[in-house]
Amino acid sequence: MRIVVAGYGPAAHRLVETLARRGFTGTITVIGEEPRPAYDRVALTSYLKGTGAGELTLPDPGASARVLLGDRVVRVDRGRRTVTTRDGHEEPYDVLVLATGSAPFVPPVPGAGRAFVYRTIEDLDAIRAASAGATTGVVVGGGLLGLEAADALRGLGLATHVVEMGPWLMPRQVDEGGGAVLRGHVERLGLTVHTGTGLDRIEDGRVVLADGTSIDAGVVVFSAGVRPRDELARRAGLPVGERGGVVVDEGMRTADPAIYAVGECALAGGMVYGLVGPCNAMAEVAADRVLGGSASFTGADLSTKLKLLGVDVASFGRLSGALDVTYMDPVGGVYKKLFVSDDARTLLGGICVGDATPYTLLRPLVGRELTASPSDLLFAGAGGPRVDLPDDAPVCSCNNVTRGEIRAAIAERGATDVPALKKCTRAGTSCGSCLPALASILAAEGVAQDKALCEHFAHSRSELFDIVRVRGITTFSRLIAEHGRGRGCDICKPVVASILASLDGGHVLEGERAALQDTNDHFLANIQKNGTYSVVPRIPGGEITPEKLIVIGEVARDFGLYTKITGGQRIDLFGARVEELPLIWKRLVDAGFESGHAYGKALRTVKSCVGSAWCRYGVRDSVGMAIALELRYRGLRSPHKLKAAVSGCARECAEARGKDFGVIATETGWNLYVGGNGGFTPRHAELLATDLSDEELIRSIDRFLMFYIRTADRLQRTSAWIERIGLDHLRDVIVGDSLGICADLDAAMERHVGGYFDEWRATVEDPEKLRRFVSFVNAPGTPDPSIVFETRRDQITPVLVEVTRS
């Protein structure tokens, strides 16, 4: 069988993927008009925030489909069963699937040609280019996408206006009360809102509204709805809806049995669906039918959540009902409303502005008997009633994953965390709004089992952290006696050492703590393959004077150490024997250095670029900020190592977005990115907050780090931690103080900063601690005879000891 697919967007991708997964053996030809393979349009806006086009690309669908890009299907010959493309290519089919999506609606106003639309990567490139020379922007349309586009223009540095014809913002999703609260949020972000008026015309540099208002506008973007791209069907004589959309039956088949339509171009059950969840569901149904199945598409969840910086807006189910319960807090910017049936027993739908917790938890319960009183349900989430979902309840509506499938993934496929669930079920991989629900299902399924740190503690690291903090425990012995069993191991001891260090500082070699440290922390240096150690003097921000460079050179020469410039803007000195370490530190301390953490789960380096002091592009002092941050957070013990960087402008020479926290200077402040990682599983950091002052930046990082230290698992980098808790939740906690712990986090960081001391200097100055830095307790004068070096490229290199096992 030969299948031809017209269009290569998310729906086409899902179709091909489903066919491949189900073992389709015929040939598939996909013809897409855009110059690139299908990408995640839902995440399109992240492209303006720096996500590369490659990262948005959907994973290879796994079929040996032939993909023709940059060409458009222009004609369908139903008699001969062929399609013809703009470039003149002709392709025969047995089955044709139309997956042509939709196109932004451009209102026919004078000057419309000057405006942009917001649908493809090329659209965004054009908007970005136009914004470079502009200071003001107008978005026409105050719906879901309009507000997303407006926020993007704001992010590009434009003073932005939103024009909405309806009486309030997002009129299709929220009611008047919700609209008023939403407007407050949007205005607080710095956007100007005009409602109840349309557009009269666009002129060079301004737009004029129907009510005569004139607004300066360097860039105008239309986001006033979409129209299904049904032109191929129309021309081929297939029925289309009055307001557009290719008419299909429950099996996604058009009036011609050889032609299907899926996604946003289809009119299914009298509706065009503009959300990716239903589009994917349609694609799966069509694939099933092509393979001879009988799946059907009978409608879908229209829940939506606005991914607007810092503002939660969500609606789900029916937005009307016999009874409603409303909670409104105009000061806090929260509006929540639930609709229930007239006997007050069934949940029909709801609207949330400013706090979308009920959305995540209650959306799957729509149409079901209530599990608590409606007013209690409004506060579902933190402290609210626990909501148990039945197996058939949808959890991820973007990918049609039910509670039952998640349960199965946990029980049968061994998924034990959110990333694993994402991989096996696809839940949470599109808009991300179901991530908190995934985490609570894992907990409800008792995956808690797996959080046991080791045989000595049944708790996770974050639980131990809370136990130690709340009970004021200061020793490992008391903790294990009261909350664990045995005497610990190489897993739990370093974890507890780190928790104790995060909570009340003190020297890592003090008293019993000395016995908890892994060898690197125990010797305050990094062990190497032959049992020697490396020393990495701290060079905050990578800035160093010639005198200090000379000292490092002299120390290395005098102790015969191998030197190498690291990837973290410092210099590593290798090959020191334990008894030499204090002598080396002494030399460094005397010259104004401290040794640095290249070991330990602690802050490593804050890299910097040249910045505004020297660089002709720099807009802010990245070196100064990097030094300030490195000095502030040095010594901070954490679940895994922490890396950071500061770049002086968007050229990003410090690679800040590859770091746990990265800072990029803008004309108006600092942008803070979090959760970046190089290493084993690279991940770009995500934008947490924009245009921060120095103080705001530091406060945000303080809270970010302390919240991470409190709640992350053992050896979980910030990247994996954010994958688990979700960026929105993180922002709620540290910007919106949704858990009411910010004051606590701030105080904890103040304690760290106030209590910091140079642990190498403290060791050199303490004869008791120095006693452990000997080669042999009974022969301190004899160096370890097994340590042997040879010379390679003019420096020492360890001679490999032959490995034999007795």
Place this chain on the structure above:
Amino acid sequence: MTPTGRATAPGDDLRTWVPICAYADLIPERGAAALVAGDQIAVFRTFDGRFFAVGNRDPYSGAYVMSRGIVGTRDEEPVVATPMHKQVFSLVTGVCLDDPETALPTYPTRVTDGTLEVSVE
């Protein structure tokens, strides 16, 4: 707490005992390296006050680092993990609990007048 070594076995009197260090010099659950007749030995003091001596060479990496490992328990057994790649060895038998084919040599210990002694014969 009374410092005790390995239970005295018949024939112990005939052994040669080499003094290593003062009892108080060893931090509980931390080791130290000693050089005895050219051999490197790692000595440990466990939480309950017992002493153990095993070979200092990590058979997996070939480096002489066993004395720097973390001491703890597995089930009830006192153990040390090599600081290189964390394989765990019994302090009592020297056997690697993750790979029973591999073992460290073990040495008898005792405490005499507050001094830890090891026998290498």
